[in-house]
Amino acid sequence: AQSVTQLDSHVSVSEGTPVLLRCNYSSSYSPSLFWYVQHPNKGLQLLLKYTSAATLVKGINGFEAEFKKSETSFHLTKPSAHMSDAAEYFCVVSPSGSARQLTFGSGTQLTVLP
Amino acid sequence: KAGVTQTPRYLIKTRGQQVTLSCSPISGHRSVSWYQQTPGQGLQFLFEYFSETQRNKGNFPGRFSGRQFSNSRSEMNVSTLELGDSALYLCASSLGNIDYGYTFGSGTRLTVV
Helix, strand or coil, rough: EEEEEEECEEEECCCCCEEEECCCEECCEEEEEEEEEEECCEEEEEHHHHHCCEEEEEEEEEEEEEECCCCCCCEECCCCCCHCCCCCEEEEEEEECCCCCEEEEECCCEEECC | CCCEEEEECCEEEECCCEEEEEEEEECCEEEEEEEEEEECCCCCEEEEEEEEEEECCCCCCEEEEEECCCCCEEEEEEECCHHHHCCCEEEEEEEHHHCCCCCECCCEEEECC
């Protein structure tokens, strides 16, 4: 069984300040972990993925995440927020190996203030 | 390289009708998955197909079904529509191994009235 908990349903930051979106996971298997972003009325875009290689994963648009097995966490960070980062972010877990079923967190809505 | 294409983008149906949604994956991708997104339940897995075989199924009633064709295109069908089926239905394609991740389409917005 696997599950994902996104610890904040809403996060608000000022433009140019750091972003931290928190995610904890639970998985019976060695997991693969993903962060996806969804802009209004759009599909999901992959930001980054962890698949048992380096624990610090760099993604698109300056985002990165660190896999911490001891803390079962996979928090998403960005050093400096941009207005275009305003969107909903989903942390996702799946058993590693063949593509099966993704389990999504409930999402974090990021607001970026001018 | 074309992305994942879902048609139609928007649909309005009445209760009791049935609907078919289509998904064309990225060329070369053999895995297609379907997800339902609603404000109340979030994103929930419906089913996954690989090389025309259903490999995994989520916890949805039998009114929800799908299939995959030899060219990897997939369709999902919902029969006897209920108001609660109103949702954004997302399709995702993959090479078949989770390490490659999934690419999602823009979705089909289904409204049941």
